[in-house]
Amino acid sequence: MTETVTAPETTESVAEFAARARAWLAENMPRIDPDNPPFSVRADQQSWDRAKELQQRLYAGGFAGICFPREYGGLGLDFAYQKAFNDECRCYEMPLILNTPSFTICAATILDVGSEQQKRDRISAAIRGDEILVQLLSEPSGGSDLAGVITRADRKDDKWIINGAKTWSTSAFAGDYGLMLARTDWTVPKHQGLTMFLVPLNAPGITMRRIKEVNGNEEFCEEFFDGLELGDDAVVGDVNDGWTVASRQLHHERRAVGGGSEFASGTGAENANEMPPDHVRLAELTGQGDDARVQDLAGRALVRRLVKKQLIDHVGAAIANGSLPPNAGTLIRLFHAETTELEVDTALAIAGTAGVVDEGGELAGMLDIGVRYLSRQTGSLGGGSSEMARNVIGERVLGFPREFAADRGVPFNEVKRGRS
Amino acid sequence: MTDLAANPEQLLFASTTRAFLDKEASLAHVRGLHDAGTSFESAWWQRAAELGWASLLVPEELGGGSVSGDGVADLALVAEQIGTSVAPGPLHPVSTVLAALTEAPEGHEDTIEALVSGELVASWAVYEPRRPLSLRDDAEITTTATPTDAGFRIDGVKDRVEAGAEAGALLVLARCDGALRQFVVPTDAAGVTVTAQESVDLVKRYARVEFDGVTVDASAAVGDAAQTPAILERQRQIALVLQCAEIVGILDAVLTMTNQWLTDRHSFGRPLASYQALKHRAADMKMWFEAARGTTAGAVAAVSARAADAPLLVSVAKAYVAERAPVMLQDCVQLHGGIGVTWEHDLHLYLRRVSLYRAMFGSPEDHHRAVYALSRKSDTSS
Numbered sequence: 001m002t003e004t005v006t007a008p009e010t011t012e013s014v015a016e017f018a019a020r021a022r023a024w025l026a027e028n029m030p031r032i033d034p035d036n037p038p039f040s041v042r043a044d045q046q047s048w049d050r051a052k053e054l055q056q057r058l059y060a061g062g063f064a065g066i067c068f069p070r071e072y073g074g075l076g077l078d079f080a081y082q083k084a085f086n087d088e089c090r091c092y093e094m095p096l097i098l099n100t101p102s103f104t105i106c107a108a109t110i111l112d113v114g115s116e117q118q119k120r121d122r123i124s125a126a127i128r129g130d131e132i133l134v135q136l137l138s139e140p141s142g143g144s145d146l147a148g149v150i151t152r153a154d155r156k157d158d159k160w161i162i163n164g165a166k167t168w169s170t171s172a173f174a175g176d177y178g179l180m181l182a183r184t185d186w187t188v189p190k191h192q193g194l195t196m197f198l199v200p201l202n203a204p205g206i207t208m209r210r211i212k213e214v215n216g217n218e219e220f221c222e223e224f225f226d227g228l229e230l231g232d233d234a235v236v237g238d239v240n241d242g243w244t245v246a247s248r249q250l251h252h253e254r255r256a257v258g259g260g261s262e263f264a265s266g267t268g269a270e271n272a273n274e275m276p277p278d279h280v281r282l283a284e285l286t287g288q289g290d291d292a293r294v295q296d297l298a299g300r301a302l303v304r305r306l307v308k309k310q311l312i313d314h315v316g317a318a319i320a321n322g323s324l325p326p327n328a329g330t331l332i333r334l335f336h337a338e339t340t341e342l343e344v345d346t347a348l349a350i351a352g353t354a355g356v357v358d359e360g361g362e363l364a365g366m367l368d369i370g371v372r373y374l375s376r377q378t379g380s381l382g383g384g385s386s387e388m389a390r391n392v393i394g395e396r397v398l399g400f401p402r403e404f405a406a407d408r409g410v411p412f413n414e415v416k417r418g419r420s
Numbered sequence: 421m422t423d424l425a426a427n428p429e430q431l432l433f434a435s436t437t438r439a440f441l442d443k444e445a446s447l448a449h450v451r452g453l454h455d456a457g458t459s460f461e462s463a464w465w466q467r468a469a470e471l472g473w474a475s476l477l478v479p480e481e482l483g484g485g486s487v488s489g490d491g492v493a494d495l496a497l498v499a500e501q502i503g504t505s506v507a508p509g510p511l512h513p514v515s516t517v518l519a520a521l522t523e524a525p526e527g528h529e530d531t532i533e534a535l536v537s538g539e540l541v542a543s544w545a546v547y548e549p550r551r552p553l554s555l556r557d558d559a560e561i562t563t564t565a566t567p568t569d570a571g572f573r574i575d576g577v578k579d580r581v582e583a584g585a586e587a588g589a590l591l592v593l594a595r596c597d598g599a600l601r602q603f604v605v606p607t608d609a610a611g612v613t614v615t616a617q618e619s620v621d622l623v624k625r626y627a628r629v630e631f632d633g634v635t636v637d638a639s640a641a642v643g644d645a646a647q648t649p650a651i652l653e654r655q656r657q658i659a660l661v662l663q664c665a666e667i668v669g670i671l672d673a674v675l676t677m678t679n680q681w682l683t684d685r686h687s688f689g690r691p692l693a694s695y696q697a698l699k700h701r702a703a704d705m706k707m708w709f710e711a712a713r714g715t716t717a718g719a720v721a722a723v724s725a726r727a728a729d730a731p732l733l734v735s736v737a738k739a740y741v742a743e744r745a746p747v748m749l750q751d752c753v754q755l756h757g758g759i760g761v762t763w764e765h766d767l768h769l770y771l772r773r774v775s776l777y778r779a780m781f782g783s784p785e786d787h788h789r790a791v792y793a794l795s796r797k798s799d800t801s802s
Binding site for chain 2: 280283284289292295296297298299300302303304306307308310311313314315318324328331334335338387389390391393394395397398400401403
């Protein structure tokens, strides 16, 4: 396993780098209002085409892959340079949707455990803006039990033959390669018989379709594998050691969600829908700005949002100084879910009927609040449910006894499975 | 606190404070004081003052100073340590008075010195009977200060004055010539009547104070009318930061106690901590605790730096911490089972202090509205 943070290979100070970035950004990247970011939706192919184009500009200007090693197309600088760049690029259009999962999870994991060839090919193509990396992990038969995958990879001559299905793959339709977890040995306990593959998503034997969510969003995909053939060069890490690779992905995902990844470039909101509801504006617009009850409700949501920011800073500092374990990042994830629920509920309460019936005029946009409410739980489900997060906090942060697992230590082909 | 006690001086200060509290202000001491009907012993407070507790907000040229050079952070650290054993003492009233006097020290040097040494205890007389806390020039403040030839005559009634019966001086908020002013009034002045008010806490006491034609010298005034709003805001910030830091210490102690209980206690042949329903509640409380710590640290840093967003961040911290803490305390009682509602168990000592602080200096609901008002203002000004 290589270290993800490499020694800086520059004599340029952070301040000098920031000044050079400032000048370059002004010349080369489109200016935006960070409080009102341009419309970019992950479900649209054109958002990804645009992101690749912006990434290519960054690469041409020498500001792409700031914390990736130079031999794989990056700049080999430490996090301080990326943070300085993040401050500078706030008011410019950035390819933010490439951050997660492509850079912060997939490229970061390949850097940790991939083969030399995989690093040279895939990381550099992503940094150049030529390719996008995605994850194919969850399966229709199991939600939070990630290691219980039943997609199979069978050895046939010098090939691996893949059969099975994956689901909830973030932005997979836009991806060029996917990290795909499959079972290669059914005679050992579940974590020990897994292998991670790097799959070209345009290969024959893969059928992909979009999942439509209640709010109409079609960002997530499901994939069906029907005799997909892969060579040994597609194996990431070692055969039957796929859980190690998946664990690195989860580690990088937790860091990325908390805003702590050095591989993310730019930290703004991807689109207006990601921005928290503006409770003050909502109250004023509905004529309730002087209502004490509404002020209490809205003030509570405003407080929670600020506390979330403070918690991120606090947990980051506490993990860094060792007073909280690295798994404490899960506190942020759970707080984010809880805060999102409160923010969405509060917006709906203030909107009143305008959130569920299009009353037109000034209130016309408010139906979005009702639609957003319908998919409120996505923040408490995506990337592992809040219930799993509470287990992690209970067991890995507080050190409470682990949950009983009927499949622990049992060969996977003897573990009971559901009917579906 | 985790985020603040980063330097060796603060760590040493924290451990000295802890050792003193363990030796002279443990839960057993608190119960003993309560049984004896005593709020705190003045000799004990002087020993605490010798450790520097009353000097942290005071600049060196006025006889004060702090170990780290960041007096607000050091004061929050003391408050957090006090919280872990809900120690007695007039740290809050003395600190809020000093927060005012150090903003306009002219003529008050002797009072400051006496407060720093612990010889004098003073308190902030700011609430009025049956009225909510108000620091603005509105109808809620009816106590008056009338200019006389030699100074001022003060008339009115204040209440919920912490340690009012134990204090030698009060800082009184009054209306004077159409503006708010504050005055240092000795409690033994003619016309001052102090009546003790009990609180839900085991040792914290409050008082109702009547001012009936009390005359003071012109030098009793703290700052002028123009300075007063900023001084009041500074005092509000110090009061709220102290409450939040102390509650963080309380939560730290109570969660440690509860998680240990969940681990040790067995039912149906397994530790309580192995039940997912209980584990999840402990996980939520850990999250809320770290959030309380984070927002308190944010408020402390802003107040210390006199940042522009300090008024907002103290209200954010008080709103969050005081909303969550009572819920957490009651949940800890529930997780302890029947023992949690006994006098013998220590949980109620903590629950008492948290309930007290939830209401004093603004409830979470009051602070939600304050945050709304501040957000609304920044919205229209941009």
